[in-house]
Amino acid sequence: MIRILLFLVFVFLIDWYSYQAFKTAFPEQNWIKIVFWVFSVFVYLFVAYGFLTFTRGNLSLSFGRMISLLVLSLIPKLIVLGFMFGEDILRVFTGIFYSVAGHREGDFLPDRRKFISQAALVLSTIPFLGILHGVLIGKYRYRVINHTLEFDDLPAEFDGFTITQISDIHSGSFDNKKKLEYGIELINQQKSDVILFTGDLVNNQAEEMEPWIETFKKLEAPMGKYSILGNHDYGDYVSWPSKEAKEANMQRLYDIQRELGFKLLRNENIKIERPGASIDLIGVENWGKGFGQYGDLKKAAANLSDKSFKILMSHDPSHFDEQVKNFSQFIHLTLSGHTHGMQFGIEIPGFIKWSPASLRYPKWAGLYEELGRYLHVNRGFGFLAFPGRVGIWPEITVIKLRRK
Template identity: 30%
Template structure:
């Protein structure tokens, strides 16, 4: 309660692919998820996370949902802090299952962040591009992956954001190369990082945390930043995920 929820890990992952354009070689993506702003995660703590992320000088920032712990009163203050995130290629967001949908959808563009739930966009750098999109929450929303994948070719590098990793089995892995998820909190309280009794996933510990590869597609599951239910973590440190793209 007093140590691990505050002990944020910066986790580095390298993604290698011959589909990554040379203009994106070495670009970095920061992924944040599950802030759960509320009594156990104040605006000052969010500001501190934002400062940590900006110090990493990421090229692209992706936000994976559950910005608040269900209380719409915290939405504006949370996005006021998140509006200070800086990345030359932009800051993009999807919703999580705890986000009050109407007020969160209003806040995201108001504070200068681009919403990509069931939307796709091209990220362009020096004439080359990669595809980025997201889907609605697996439990509370609708998933329209074609908004991302209908215009891509096998040569395109495609990234998708889904709050819940349980959507990963439904991803068209012939078109999507990299998927970011949160939701599980890494189990939040685990048996020394090896297994968690509660993951909020239908797949148990399969998609609890880390890097999972299936059928030439990679899923990265973050432990998230905040906590839910109780302000406890045990061998499931909060995480800022940093992905470096590497052309092969």
């Protein structure tokens, strides 16, 4: 209860300070102030209704719109809050100085300066437009990221072998078939030897994938398509009417994987073969720190030669630090997803790479190397809850393996 009250007080301060900015910047335009409060009240009523009817198993499009409206409303106001609160601190110190010096007559606090409010409102449009872009365009702004990795012990027959990794499809969030088909076409244009999908086909229920089966069936790879499960695929966030209903959902998800042409690896391995050589592909079920731990790496890697070249698909990157990098068998490359890069961040190659995801996951996006073992964390193909991406775009990863 105390947390809720503190949150409500914080929200009130955000709106109060934002109103002060509008009041100072537009002293004569009362209609602007009325529009501000009408919009704010509408947003909070809409969000309150959304949270009162929210269940984690129901991440519908309407819930996504509610989240996007809340973000669009609050983030720009936080920019305004920073300016206005900073100005208030300066006003207090100015008032104290003039009072002590005996130069203050009338009100203790100096009036707010109009240009500060105007600057705050102008700068707040930057995140507003960025978020709006992320909702309308960014969530389907697919980009292809290429990596070339060299290994001493890669079989010569696999020199130049290419992998396209996709992750976190979250089919229950899609709302634009044409743009999705563009993403599928872009994957096929990479013409990789294999396609590896590292989990979270759905948000919660297998039925979410039904409208998109024909679209994803178009994925092509000459040496196969392989997949694993992510934490959202198990239906653990849904209140099922019975154990049988949950099992039926799981079985339907397995069937859909087959319909899509994916070989689902559940704590098992498979050999990818070329004439005269092979590499081992390992797939574990979800294993995440703080999430479901269904994965069994020992079982998945059972009976593999210590000398073979190994690629592991494991949905959650925390698995790498907790088990994979110190595993008894040397795993050359681990492919993960899960984080989405929080669908929000700043990435300028060579200068900055930051997302709130970094506060939870030390390895949250891109390529990492530790103890001679590589981890790649895909930023995700789809989106979840917030129906947009700001600065962290949906990713198609192409990895080329080379022999040193």
